[in-house]
Amino acid sequence: MRLEYMGSPAKFDFDAFISYRRIDGTGIARWLRTRLERYRLPQGLAADRKPIRAYLDTAFERATEDFWLQNIEPALRRSRFLIVVLTPSVFEARNDGEPSWVEREIRLFLSLPNGRNILVVTAGTNPLDRLPESLRAQFPRMDVVDLNEFGRRWSFTSRSSLQDRTLTLIARIYDIADTDMPLLRQEEERRRRQRTRRVVTGAVSLVIVLSALLIFALVQWSRAAHERTAAEARSLGLAAQQDFDSGRHIQALFEAIDGGGKLRMLAPRDAELDEYPTAAPLLALNRILQGIRERNRTEHEQDSMRLQSESSTTDLSRCALPEGLAAPGVARSGSTDSGLATFMGHRGRILAKGCTPDGRYLVTTATDGTVRMTDLALSQSAQLIGLQGAARFLRFDPDARHFTTTDVWGTTVDWDLSGASTGLRATLTGHRSTVRAISFSKEGTRLVTGSSEGEIRIWNSGAQPVGDAIPGHQSAIVALWLSEDGTRLVAVNAGGEMIEWQDNILKPSRHLMDNQATIIDAAISHDGGAVGVAIAGGAAQFYDLRTGKSASIVGRHRGWIMGVAISPRANLIATAGADDTIGLHRPSGEPFGSSIQAAQGQVMGVAFSPDGNLLASAGEDGTVKLWDLTGRQLGLLIGHEGKVLAVRFSPNGRLIVTAGADGTVRLWRRDGEQLGRWPGLTGFLAEEALGGSFGTAGLTFSPDGQSIAVGASAGSVRIYRLQRLDELLDSACKWLGPYRMSHPDAPHVCH
Numbered sequence: 229m230r231l232e233y234m235g236s237p238a239k240f241d242f243d244a245f246i247s248y249r250r251i252d253g254t255g256i257a258r259w260l261r262t263r264l265e266r267y268r269l270p271q272g273l274a275a276d277r278k279p280i281r282a283y284l285d286t287a288f289e290r291a292t293e294d295f296w297l298q299n300i301e302p303a304l305r306r307s308r309f310l311i312v313v314l315t316p317s318v319f320e321a322r323n324d325g326e327p328s329w330v331e332r333e334i335r336l337f338l339s340l341p342n343g344r345n346i347l348v349v350t351a352g353t354n355p356l357d358r359l360p361e362s363l364r365a366q367f368p369r370m371d372v373v374d375l376n377e378f379g380r381r382w383s384f385t386s387r388s389s390l391q392d393r394t395l396t397l398i399a400r401i402y403d404i405a406d407t408d409m410p411l412l413r414q415e416e417e418r419r420r421r422q423r424t425r426r427v428v429t430g431a432v433s434l435v436i437v438l439s440a441l442l443i444f445a446l447v448q449w450s451r452a453a454h455e456r457t458a459a460e461a462r463s464l465g466l467a468a469q470q471d472f473d474s475g476r477h478i479q480a481l482f483e484a485i486d487g488g489g490k491l492r493m494l495a496p497r498d499a500e501l502d503e504y505p506t507a508a509p510l511l512a513l514n515r516i517l518q519g520i521r522e523r524n525r526t527e528h529e530q531d532s533m534r535l536q537s538e539s540s541t542t543d544l545s546r547c548a549l550p551e552g553l554a555a556p557g558v559a560r561s562g563s564t565d566s567g568l569a570t571f572m573g574h575r576g577r578i579l580a581k582g583c584t585p586d587g588r589y590l591v592t593t594a595t596d597g598t599v600r601m602t603d604l605a606l607s608q609s610a611q612l613i614g615l616q617g618a619a620r621f622l623r624f625d626p627d628a629r630h631f632t633t634t635d636v637w638g639t640t641v642d643w644d645l646s647g648a649s650t651g652l653r654a655t656l657t658g659h660r661s662t663v664r665a666i667s668f669s670k671e672g673t674r675l676v677t678g679s680s681e682g683e684i685r686i687w688n689s690g691a692q693p694v695g696d697a698i699p700g701h702q703s704a705i706v707a708l709w710l711s712e713d714g715t716r717l718v719a720v721n722a723g724g725e726m727i728e729w730q731d732n733i734l735k736p737s738r739h740l741m742d743n744q745a746t747i748i749d750a751a752i753s754h755d756g757g758a759v760g761v762a763i764a765g766g767a768a769q770f771y772d773l774r775t776g777k778s779a780s781i782v783g784r785h786r787g788w789i790m791g792v793a794i795s796p797r798a799n800l801i802a803t804a805g806a807d808d809t810i811g812l813h814r815p816s817g818e819p820f821g822s823s824i825q826a827a828q829g830q831v832m833g834v835a836f837s838p839d840g841n842l843l844a845s846a847g848e849d850g851t852v853k854l855w856d857l858t859g860r861q862l863g864l865l866i867g868h869e870g871k872v873l874a875v876r877f878s879p880n881g882r883l884i885v886t887a888g889a890d891g892t893v894r895l896w897r898r899d900g901e902q903l904g905r906w907p908g909l910t911g912f913l914a915e916e917a918l919g920g921s922f923g924t925a926g927l928t929f930s931p932d933g934q935s936i937a938v939g940a941s942a943g944s945v946r947i948y949r950l951q952r953l954d955e956l957l958d959s960a961c962k963w964l965g966p967y968r969m970s971h972p973d974a975p976h977v978c979h
Contacts, residue, residue, distance in 0.1 A: 242283040243401050244347075245307035247333045253315040256351040256378045257284055260313070263394050269402065270415035277402055283307055300329070301336065309345040309401055310337040312363075314372075315352045334363060347397055349373040373397055388420050454494060458505040461490040465508025472516050478967065481960055484512035485977040488957045497954060502882045504953070507901035513956040514904040520963060547583040547590055548604050568592065572600045572610040580633070582622040593619040593633060597660070599643070612693060613643065656945040659683055663939030665719070666926035667708040674714030675937065677926065677945050678705025684719055684727070686710075698729055707750035707759070718773075720750040720759060726773075740771055740778075749791045749833070753798040758815070760801045762789040768803050770815050779817035785809060791833035795840040800857075802843055804831035810845055812857065824859040833874050837881040844884060846872035852886055854898065865896045874927040885936050887927045893938050895950065906948050908938055 244264060248257035261282045269277055283303045304310070310333065312318075318330050337343055346363065350372055363370065373396050377389060395412055398404075404412060464487030472480035487509030495504050504510065550571070565578040569592075572578075576595035583590050588605045599619060602610040619633040619641075633641050641655055656677065665678040674694070675687045684698040684705060694714075703723035710717055717729035724741040727734070740747075746764040753759070759771045766788050768781035785805035793802045800820055803811040810824040810831055828847025835844045842862065843855040848871050854863035868888035875886045884896045887908045895904035926939035933950075940946040951959070961978035968974050 239306065240308045241281070241306040242303065243280045243307070244282045244309040244311050244397075245304055245333070245337070246282055246284045246311045246313060247330050248284075248313040249315055249318040249320075249328060249330055251315075251317045252352060253313045253318065256315070256349075256375060257313050258286075259378065259390075260311070260349065260375075260394070260397075263391060264398065264401070267394075267398055270411060272411060273402075273404060273408060280398070280401055282311075296329075296332075300333065304333060304336055305340060307337075308342055309347055310334070311347045311349065311397065314348060314350045338363075338366070346370075347373070347400055349375045349397070351375045351378050371396065388423075391420075392416060454505070457490050457494055461487045461494070462506040462508045463487075464490065465506065465510070465512040468509070468512035469515060472512070472519065477516065477519070480512070481516050481964060482975050482977055484509055484516055485957060485960050485964070486975070488513055488953055488960075489977060489979070492953055492957070499953070500882065501895075501903050501950065501952065502897045502899075507897060507903045510953060510956065511902050511904060513953075513960055514906075514951070517956065517959055517963070518906055544581060544583060544590075546585065546587040548587055549590075550604075550607070569594060572602065573612070574598060574600065579618065579620045580622045582624065582631075584624050584631070585626060591622060591631060593622070597657075599633060655940070656685075656687055656947070657943060659685065659943035659945075661943060663926045663943070663945050665705045665708040666928045666937045666939065666945060667710050668928065668930050668937070669710040669714040670712035670931055672931040674710055675945075676708050676710045676717055676719075677939075678708050678719055678721075679943065680704045682721055684708070684717070684729075686714070686717070695732065698727070698734060706747055706761075707752050709752035709756045711756065716756070718752055718756050718759075720747065720752065720761065722747050724761075726759065740769070748788075751792050751794045753794045754796055755798070758794060758798045760792045760794050762792045762803065764788070768792055768801070768813075770801055770813075770817065772815065779815060781811070781813050781817050784811035784813070784819060784823060790830060791846075793834045793836050793843075795836045796838055797840055800836075800840070802834045802836065804834045804845060806830045810834060810843065810855070810859075821857065822859060824855055826853060828853065830871075832871055835875050835877055837877045838879060839881060842877075842881070844875045844877065846875040846886065848872075850888065850890075852884065852896070863898055863900055865900050865902075867894055867896075867902050868892065876927055876929060878929050878933045879931060880933055883929075883933070885927060885929060887938055893927070893936065893948070895936070904948075904950070906936075906938075906946070908940060 246257050246261055248254065261284045264280045264282045267280065268274070285300065285303075312330065312334060319328060322328060334346070337346065344366075346367065348363075348370060373393055375390055375393060392413070395409075395416060399409060399412060464483045468480045468483035468487060470480075471477075471483060491504055491506065491509045501507070501510065568581060569576070569578050572590075572592045572594075574592065574594035574596055576597075578592055578594050580593045581591070583604075588603060589601055590604055590610075591599065591601050592610075593599050595618070597618075598612055600610045601613045621634040622631055623634075624631045631643050633643065641657060656675075659677065659679040659681075660683070661680040663677050663679050667676050668674070669676075673688065676684060677687070678684045682699065682702045682705060686694040686698075688694050698717070698719075703721040703725065705719055705721050707720040708717070709719075715731050717727075719727040719729075720740070721727065724739055724745060724747055725737045726740055727737050729735070740759065740761065741763070745767075747761045748764050749762040751760045757772070757774050759773060760768065761771075762768050766782075766785060768789050769778055770781065771778045781801065781803065784803065785807050787806040789803045790806055791804035795801070799815065801813045801815065803813065805811065808826050808829060808831060810826055812820040812824075814820050824843075824845075826845050826847065828845060828849050828851055830848040831845050832848060833846040836842070837844070841856065843857070845853050845855065847853065850866070850868040850870055850872060852865035852868075852872055852875050853861055854865075855861055865884065865886065868886065868890055870889040873887045873889055875884060877884055882898060883903070884898065885893065886896065887893050891908055893906045893908040894902055896902055926937070926945065928937050929935070930937065930947075935950065936948045938946055938948070957978075964974075964978065968978075
């Protein structure tokens with residue numbers, strides 16, 4: 229049926245009137261109106277054609293003659309097309325027996341001048357033979373648009389199919405020629421692909437957004453759980469420290485282990501000490517275990533002192549001594565001390581002597597501060613195995629491989645005769661005064677120490693002394709540097725002398741200053757090529773050992789300079805002032821920037837970070853502050869109960885160690901949290917290091933950053949190995965083992 233497009237003259241308000249039965253045709257009728265009104269012709273066919281206007285009765289009033297006369301009939305007369313929606317109930321009689329309104333609308337439209345403009349769509353599988361006789365008679369070849377898919381399985385595919393079929397209606401209303409239908413369908417296909425892309429893009433975007441939201445939610449949940457666990461670990465760590473300080477040691481240890489267990493869940497097993505969200509459980513474990521060790525050591529020393537107060541060890545009954553060592557008239561077990569001292573290589577009087585249970589090894593101590601050993605079975609020459617002054621008591625373990633020595637101050641040292649591990653384990657003893665300077669070689673294979681009496685000693689990686697002491701000209705050693713291979717040593721003493729030791733040869737010393745000024749602190753650059761010194765009275769000096777040039781640093785401080793440090797590249801020198809300021813200088817002596825107002829009372833010492841970008845200052849007020857090179861404060865470490873004597877950065881710059889006049893050595897993270905605390909200088913020793921000589925006690929990290937060496941009790945150096953969380957937990961759980969066996973109801977914090 230060919231219809232003519234009559235445009236939209238003024239007499240037609242609507243292009244189409246959609247006739248439907250509300251019982252089962254409302255859905256398809258509304259969809260159809262939306263489809264027709266929203267459709268836009270392709271650009272080549274649009275011309276002057278305006279969008280379709282469709283009338284649809286959406287009122288739900290009861291059908292009455294007034295409604296027909298006021299609404300339906302006027303709309304039909306002003307519509308160019310009638311679209312009949314055939315649904316199963318469309319031509320069923322009403323309850324009153326009258327024809328449905330659809331039939332009435334068809335009869336009226338057929339009587340109008342445009343009555344041939346009737347279009348039919350089917351929905352709900354309505355049979356076409358149920359069309360009114362008037363329609364079948366007038367339009368025997370009427371085209372019917374099949375929209376029966378509507379209302380079934382609604383999907384994107386069925387929706388596209390229905391939209392494609394409505395093109396027939398659209399073409400008739402717009403009077404599109406058959407030759408232009410391919411263009412219409414191509415445009416529809418293009419739009420379909422575009423819609424498909426939009427749908428796919430929207431779906432993908434939705435999936436991405438939902439995934440992002442899910443990930444965000446999971447991250448937030450994980451972060452919240454992480455923060456809760458960290459807060460619990462911190463709370464347990466703080467509670468453990470409080471209980472430990474209150475004497476509730478067992479309860480404190482349980483809390484510390486519980487907190488450490490929670491902390492373990494928050495970082496990898498190989499995490500560094502500064503990578504945990506809180507350090508409270510680490511510090512608690514460190515303090516409690518250290519307290520246990522100190523108590524055990526004190527009890528052991530008291531037992532040893534009680535024994536040695538009776539007599540020194542002189543039992544040689546098990547020894548197979550060489551001929552000539554037995555004194556005339558003395559039993560075979562006896563010997564002359566002078567002959568024994570000569571045989572063992574001592575340069576002093578014998579204090580203690582004894583043999584291992586199997587009689588093989590002879591061990592002696594003497595007033596020269598040495599501990600020596602010889603293998604009697606092999607008739608070997610005696611060898612120096614370590615240093616400990618005034619060691620008067622020997623005790624051998626049943627395994628004949630271990631023994632201990634105890635000095636008159638009650639300090640007990642463990643020794644091992646088993647070969648590779650021969651020598652001192654944790655404490656280096658042998659100096660007769662406070663150790664003022666400590667330095668490792670770059671590879672950590674050697675350690676050099678210098679005392680207040682000017683004595684220098686070198687130790688190997690097994691903590692055994694290498695050779696005899698190197699004299700420091702009876703003046704306190706204030707700075708030391710050891711080459712990578714341990715063959716070259718540079719030292720500076722308080723008298724202004726630079727002492728150099730190369731390949732076991734002591735070179736003639738050289739004076740850094742012509743006058744008799746006293747050096748209270750000094751620093752040697754990382755490569756051993758430059759020296760900076762703080763001079764009593766308020767001056768400082770920089771020396772380039774390669775060129776022999778020097779530069780004075782004066783006028784920056786109003787008072788004494790308490791400490792000095794050289795940057796890693798030796799391009800800056802920092803000075804710590806008793807006037808509460810920090811100065812930065814170039815090697816030429818010129819100022820670098822403005823003085824830093826520290827607000828710490830006296831600044832006792834300074835240190836550069838390994839990258840040279842940070843400064844740490846040790847204060848009289850017990851604080852340590854971190855600064856950038858412009859003087860901006862970046863951090864604050866609070867914990868010492870007195871002056872901070874020394875401060876040092878770890879090799880990677882992430883940890884800081886301090887020594888205080890309160891007798892403690894403390895390990896810190898740069899964020900200010902404390903990680904560990906150990907005994908340091910105490911009592912008069914701290915005052916001695918701080919007082920007349922002004923310089924600080926020795927303190928340094930090992931090159932691998934895993935140990936700290938610190939001048940401790942008189943003449944000794946303690947080496948503290950930094951334990952990671954797993955090691956601390958294992959040690960704590962092992963110590964708790966016997967307690968848990970006798971207390972089965974104790975909390976299960978060890979796994």
